Amino acid sequence: MLLIDRYAYTNRLKDCSPQVKILLSCGGIAIPRLINNYYFDLFTIVFMAVLVLGIAKIPVRSYFKMLILPLSFLLLSIMTIVVSVNGYNYLYYFQVRNICIGITTESLYKGARLFITVLSSLTSVYFLILTTPIMDIIRALKKLKVPNLLIELMVLIYRSIFIFIEEANNIYLAQTMKFGYENKRIALRSTALLIRNLFTRVFIKHNEMNISLECKLYDGEFKLGD
């Protein structure tokens, strides 16, 4: 099962009202954009981290581990902003023929700001998904009159993610047991096989799911009580 999901169901804030958590999280994304103040962004990051680590008691290690993936994408994209060509006031640069490539004070400042801004939104989203079980989020969205179609999509996608990960995991395990990832060439072939298998298996599972939905008298709308 997903690590994120495990924390969502076991953290100390799981019984806290989902509406409040959704508001906080949305606030953490929207308010810094409105105020547009560098220090407020920093404050949001610290605030969210304290909520997640200090109050909800998500282990520090896993929190940072989970942040690494989006952070690496973020850093990569920030790089393209920080590095500027033929600018002024270089802090550091090198020259290729008559083109200057390097970092200027201005670009560095711009990059840092953007980084902090994105990070503040990221920590806000993480706060929500790490402290709120998906069903609570869906229930709250339903109360907020979000269209049914979107909610159904969420329920199904959520369920499908589990089916997908589980199947991929099963196939991968079976392959490693048969030495399917010994060297690069074999690993490549195994990966291709995994993807092909995954596709057919997910297709079969999808069919099975339709059958059992019918058995449970599903009529085209996922209903949730109040």
Next chain:
Amino acid sequence: MLKVNNLYYKYEDGTEALNNINLDTSKGKVIGIIGANGSGKSTLFLNIMGILKPNKGSITYNDIPLKYNKAYLREYKKQVNMVFQNPDQQLFYSNIFDDIAFSLRNMGVSEDIIREKVVNALMQVDALDLVDKPIHFLSYGQKKRIAIAGVLVMESSILLLDEPTSGLDPYMTKQMKEIINKISSSKTIIISSHDMDLIYDICDYIYILSKGSIIDEGEKQKVFSEDKLLNEASLTKPWLVRIHEKFNTILFKNEEEFLSYEERKIL
């Protein structure tokens, strides 16, 4: 009362999965369908549920033949429903209560009654203490019980169980047996399985399925004395029957009878 009459089913790829199947639920309260892997048990169940449409033959419920339109099948599924072999196939929500309530909400039952029925169903499968757990935290056996509860809430009069004990440990198997015994007091149950001990213990009428055909049927004592047919179906005898034949002792009707007899003798 459910009847299957001269039913044939062939998959698109040409596999003749069922040949001339006749079945009648009025013959018993707990009906067993035994057969090796691939003998056609699941295919038969899917036909009975109206999910697969037979190539020939018919299924009648209370003497009315099944009609293959959406509205009719929907009403039919309130009367006849099924627990699949793989519990994951039947669980959609990550929350147990919502999952069990799912079919009731689809029927438009009010929330108060839903609460009552869900609790009742959970009690029947001994899983009331699990209600607050997210479904992906459950063990396989627990999932199986929740899947059963999810179908029990519909209060159908006929319940199909596809291999209810496959993949369960001995303790869970015993619990499953008790659960089936308990729910059989209020409805007709059809069980498919290749667990002979289970079938011998809880069924009162048995069909032997082999390569898509029913090769024998009858009360359990009769069916399990047919060496040749059991062999043909790649099945073995329940241990109670084997002991009876080998040592010429009494043929006990179920494990409970056997155990209580032992105790009396020792005392």
